Amino acid sequence: MSAEYWARQRLLILNKASGGIGRTLDVIGTARELARAPVPGFAGLVSVDLFDEVLRGEEPPSASAFTPGETIALRRAAQHSAKEDTDRAAGPAMPVSHTPGSVAARCMATGRSTVELAAEPGQGGEWAFGPGLAADPAHWPPGNPLIDGSLAADGLTGRITVPLRARGALLGVVAFSRTDRPEAFTADDLILAEELTAKAAVAIDNARRYSRERTTALTLQRSLLPQGLPNQEAVEVASRYLPDGTGAEVGGDWFDVIPLSGARGALVVGDVVGHGLHASASMGRLRTAIRTLADVDLPPDELLTHLDDLVLHLASDLRPTDHFQPAGESGATCLYYDPVSRRFTLASAGHPLPQIISADGTRAPVPAQPGPPLGIGGLPFEATELELPEASLLALYTDGLVQSRKRDVDQRIAELQRIVNHSATSLEALCDTVMDAMLPERRTDDAALLLARTHALDPHHIADWDVEPDPAQVPNARKFAVDQVDAWGLNEAAFVTELVVSELVTNAIRYGEPPIRLRLIRDTSLICEVSDASNTAPHLRRARAFGEGGRGLLLVAQLTQGWGTRHATSGKVIWCAQALS
Template sequence: MGTHDEDGVARRRFDVADAAPLLLDGRGVVTSWTRDAERLLGYAAADAVGRDLAALLTHGDAGRVAEILERCRRDGGWSGLLSARRGDGRPVPVMARITCADEPGGADRRLVLLSETGDAPGWTMSRSVLERMVSGSPIGIAIVDTDLRFVWSNDALARFGGGRPEERLGLRLGDVQPGLDAEAAEAQMRRVLADGATVVGFEHVGHLRTAPHRETAQVLSFTRLEDDHGNPVGVYYTVVDITDHHRARQRLALLDRAGRSMGSSLDIARTAQELADVAVPGFADAVAVDLPAPVLRGAEPTPDPIGPVPLHRAGVRVSGTATPPGAAPSPATATPPATATPPGAAAPPRAPAPAVTVAHPADSPPVRCLLTGRPWHGERLDPSAEPWMRNLPAAPAPGESVSVLIVPVRARGATLGVTTFLRRGLREPFDADDLALAEDLVSRAAVCVDNARRYTRERDAALVLQRNLLPHRLPEQDAVEVAACYRPADELTGLGGDWYDLIPLSAARVALVVGEVPGHGIDAAAAMGRVRTAVRTLAALDLPPEEVLAHLDDLVARMAHEEGLDAGTQAQGAGCVYVVYDPVDGRCAMAAAGHPAPAVVLPGGEVTFVDLPQGSALGLGGPPFESAQLTLPEGSTLALHTDGLLAQGAEWALDTDRTRLRRALEQRAADLDVMCRTVVDALIPARPYDDVALLMARTRRLSPDRVADWELPADPAAVAEARRTASRRLAEWGLPELSFTTELVVSELVTNAIRYAAGPIRLRLIRERSLVCEVFDGGATAPHLRHPRTTDEGGRGLLLVSQVTERWGTRFLGEGKIIWAEQSLTDPGA
């Protein structure tokens, strides 16, 4: 800081006006002349002193001198424009200010200040007017010297803090406003001093010493001041307070961020967390979003609570930490819930993420907001005075006062929860503008929360529907070891219509099915259930895979035609792959309708894809379906999947997708359930774009000692021999208790084959979880069960078979048919 002498010298450079002074006596005669007056009017002192003022003016203003002098005596001064006459006769327009300069007891004297109104800088109006302009201006004005020390400022600048004008003299901006970033403003001043370029609209944000809790924004403009030779002598700058505009911009920016970041998903907890994240730290130091448990489950909120009200803290954010201890995990860091299902089970409805439960007293402000739907505002509260404040999202320090806003989360006439905003420490308390902003912010989030709530309810209903339509557990059988995994689509896409199934067939065979109905939501789940039921019904007819798909195609087309449903929300266009595996000889037959071909993992680990002819999607028409036949070694693994398992938006037939699937399948595991989940996790995210179904079946073979077959001649005498042969085999298998029933079944089936069919006849017994008796013949007609009259001599054979066996049926082959019957074994391991 400079000395007082230095400050005085610096100030004097700014205190001298550029007016030309001269003195008059009471009669208007010039008594004193100066060099500035000589420069302005061109008269030497000897020529000007003693002359009347009127002689120095042009003819038009000379006659006004007497009136002007009279007004000076009466009013104490006069100012205005005059036309002076230079020594060379040229008129010069000047601004004149005449004041009384009388000395006590002396003669009358008048001080005249003349300023040229042309190009020369100087006063162009009354100095008193100019002084009133700068002193009364609402804009802060200051002048600093080349050392950036104050030499002058107006009263308006004091309203921005830093003291009165006289208190600033000789100080720098950082001295009078320690809370501001003075270095940034002084850097602008130095730049203006260096290059002379005026800086307009420099925005400066900080905390003033007079308002340390309130962020203040100012716009500064800087202009260099120069002497007569163009050398810089200081900087003139103005200050305008734009705090209100700055805060308005901040509010708009906050609402813009909220619009872009909130509602990015249809997850209630994530939406609540997005509201908390967007408000901290710009608007509040801490935010908590508390929702009733029914809302998190997608249900309607419970009205009129009695007693302490438990609310789940679905979203919370504290300045400086992503998630405070004990709070619900942020979506960015939370571990997604596992969605892979156990073998044979469908995915249950997704439970909301775990959240902290806070219990608010019945008459506390959060509960009142929840019941009335109106916000609550509290300033400078003592957290130790109210029990409900223990539930604030951040624990204040002892003795620290806080400012709290509680805004209800309301959408479509329902109050879904409350949002608590907290400011603490030296931060400015919430005001009415903050309350309006908080209500706007929460109202935007409330619509997103309500959309997520409604979606959650619909999605959970669809999941429950699909869970009940998918197999709860896959049936036990000896043909294959099986594992299944279903993963629903993400929130935005919704639940789809993928399904899988395992259907036991006759002769220890099984049908493996995976399919997909287009569309998402409850409609797709319902359509999936209808198609799956149709597949199971057709499978009971023991038809070849291509015929099953042909009948299914007709059924789906008929459904679409009769019901007139939108193809995107029902079964038309569905895909399906149907595989039949026979554990006796390892033969596998399959057909596909608009669906990916299965992959096969051989016992050695090699992964191949079945060269399966592709038929058109169901219900769309097209050429007949074709099947593929192959024989699988024992221990081979069939992988049937929907197209959601592969790349999003890509065709399932692309080599790159098959390469990814091959790599995933090569990661073998002894446990098929583990392998199934590993494949799904490797290929799709936790929340896939499309739902995914994967069915994996590891093949088994029935040992030869569990299968017996005989060729029989078309001779009625062969019936007795067939009965004896079957009875002996049952004795070897330890099943003598089934001999009587088996002999009856063999007798009836072989007799029918001999009587009504042509060609070779074969008898086969299979001991699996049931005892299967099969008779093959070359006939193409199927026997029909009928109820004979009491007078009929025959026709009771199949009726007896149906009564003594668990089930029976007919299976057609290319060369004939098989009539079969099954008997339950009380000891499946025998």
């Protein structure tokens, strides 16, 4: 056979490898593609060893990290044999070591390939893959080939060891071995092995970089999601979040459960259109903003209005030269639930409305319309208020849970309603059931689910009293509070309760407007609320050395777990909460 024939054979192998290596953004998968590509046409056994850092998506170790004479530890990412015609058994990459002085260690240290032959190549290379070159030293790089008779004992006729390098970084080492074929490797074979390795090295490094960015985005996103949901008597909650199943970048779906004053709770689910770090970062900004706005007790519709402005401002702050890309449309559903009145207030911005299943199993649609997506600007958001039967089940979710290329969204929502079983005793198990049933294995979008079962507060855990706007009523208010706390068996909280009631009622009488009302709530904490008809909110201030005022709220802030102001339709509520042991 002519030299032109063998040259065409090499080109065919190289062309096949070009289309078969780098089809996925997976390090192990790309290593296996490299191991399969030259078998059996070029080699009988190929092994790919990579640094552990490369497999984890991290930066490979620098050359300065290697100590002369030190064993180099790698992991066998892929191995393919013509005899078995199968890959090495699937599973974690097994550790391998290359001792100092070994061919693989020298190749990685010098950055040059090495060819080992079991015997001196014959003149003319009649058995060679490329005749006429095997025995011609003019075509071999310096130091090649090495004659090692011990290869024959291992059943090999030759081996080419090539360092795996990309963008100036060492990723590992590849070994091409011939087993049953009698022809020796040639200098042209070395060029082909280096070409295959170079193509695979870039693909492996691309997969490593992608893995690093995806891991970073997932870590960022999961760190921004609640690590543990708060324990509240108002609602029992469970949640799930799953990124898409295609191996693409992570998305911007999120959820949150926020404790509010007055034993209330806020349930929030949102979605930032897009994928990758930009979507995760935008999601983190929105979640932080919602927590801040909810903490000042803004109603859901006002909260979404401020959030809409924030999205517009964030987009306008970006310069055309910025690498940070603006996020796409964002949506959110915000729901406040009050266990005292059993009422919830809901507002939505371009986002699916929650599903409500009553205790008797009745499924009723929420009588509300989603508002415009966040970032449109100039359009109103409407709040809907509804009374819930006790033990109702709420299902809040992102559109990734119900979107499907095969079925209509309305059909998918109806399917979700059938799957959400109110009689389920465990919301955690119900979350798993819903995610397994609704999401295909090859899902194309991330999805978040938040389930909440509502509870009504025991009427015996609520006590209120109308206060006349007369300073002489302050002792009566203190007595009412102390007697009620003693009746609840919370004697250790009586002293602090007496102090804060005295301060808050005195301030309401002195600076507020009637009607004035005192309310005590026994929840996971002891809550004291004083409401009046004035819209003026108090603020902490530094008391002057000989001043008569300025110490009351400071005393409240120091003695309680937290305090704040909640504006109502008419007037305000000053509240504080004490932790209960």
